[in-house]
Amino acid sequence: MEDLAARRRRVLVDVDWVADHLRDPSLVLLEVDDRPALYHRGHAPGAQLVDWAADLQDPVRRDLPGPEAMKALWERLGITAGSTVVFYGDLNNWLAAYGYWLFTAFGLPDVRLLDGGRQQWIMRGLPLTVDVTGPRERGGAPDPVLHQEMRAGRNDVVAAARGGHLVDVRTPQEYSGQWLSEPEFPGETAHRPGHIPGARNIPWDLAVSLNGCLRPSEELAELYGAAGLVPDQSVITYCRIGERSAHTWIVLHDLLGYRQVRNYDGSWTEWGSMTGMPIARGSDRGVMPVDFTG
Template sequence: MTDSISIRAGRAALSDVFVEPAWLAEHLNDPGVRIVEVDVSRAAYEQGHIPGAVFWNAYADLHHADYSPLDRREFEDLLSRSGLAPNATIVFYGYGHYLGFWLMKAYGHERALVMNGTRQGWRDAGRPWTTDLPKPVPSSYTLPEVEATQLMSLDALQGTLGSGDPVILDVRSDAEFAGERFWPSGAMEGAGRPGHIPGAVHLHADLLRTADGAFKNAAEVRQLFQDRGVVPERSVVTYCTIGIRASEAALVLRYLLGYPDARVYYGSWAEWGSRAETPIET
């Protein structure tokens, strides 16, 4: 990833979403800045990570064993175990950084940011790197008493089927959408039913980026969405497998293109396709 914020370069709103690696490197010892790496496996983190970063597993920490999402109290417990505080600036990086950011914003944390770069880019630049595992001091994080309107549950989404509101946007690969595979990798272990949510429109999340990993320009990205009926005048809910790609697409819609009502179906296909009673299309 070379310049993931090029889609709206120069816009003041970007400071509410992204932070440059150089800034983060300068604030590694700032007690008001906390770092969280989010991924689907702990292996890379244990081989090396940004100093002080705690780790969240998108499956084990952010979902239950049946892939249903954490509730508010459980998310508070995770924040407390991670030693995070309501007044902290929390910077996310790693494969699942957009999911971490989206959940924090959805639950009302004011200062959540995404590092504008990759693990490898950080290391290639010669910035601090460690295998030391931090021991966060547990906190008592209480989330604001606000409704998480940027998230949608399975029951709520199922209740909208057939209504056309919201637009349901599947951002998985072509093979996943077509029902050729359940997991993105094609693995069969723990796989549920393949397919997609009835009535969903499809836009592979990879199409939002250029070959070097930067977001395409605003006009191109806006056209990709509009060609699929995803327009600012309509509510939209995104989903993928576990919420990571869905959060990326929702972030582009809400924060970078200014769509007023973009939400994430947090449980995504891992939850939907694992339930016997949910309808599917292929």
């Protein structure tokens, strides 16, 4: 079994690695921000902008992009089967983590995350540019195939709430029902506050150090083990719109080697807006009603 150190090297790159590989023709460096205007104020040389709303979502339905849209995006970005794709962004890599999860879910073989994201690049005083970068090459993108086992739907969530591990990675205030969403994101709300009955609350940012980098893998293993998670049992993560839960998916599945981890990308904005869905409030996990089938 691959050890934690080897997993970390395969998943994360640091700012020094990126700085040393900026001229590597196989590197595709992608910035994903909550506020795309940050990219135009200055970004790592060679980085291309990926827009969370326009590029990583279906333009009409509340859903992932389809395979054709994903291939068109990969072609636009100059991604080939031999590319090393590195995501980074603001907010300690919230949306960069979603991009990582999405590209991995569609079968891209070498996707990595810049540990510490945009914050770490700037803190280290590394160069920024306002030049808008295009791809080094076009054509040759692989055919995307969605790995459904990385994604959870409502029925999967109901089953996990009863007999698996369902993890709500939002803030305690969102989990308890005090907030519909974090105050700085008023447009990303559901109709009702609270959490899915049976879910335990392990906020995503417990995995992040003050400098924005992920905590050492041994500390992460202890954190999630102490919360009751077991590496060989099924885990489903969710948040509000699927981006923070993608971050925890990376930690559990790719860094710690949990075998069966799925991201419920519909998350609370789906569950908390649908008629008839059971909701728990307060700090207690609650229990999924026995007669609820989803």
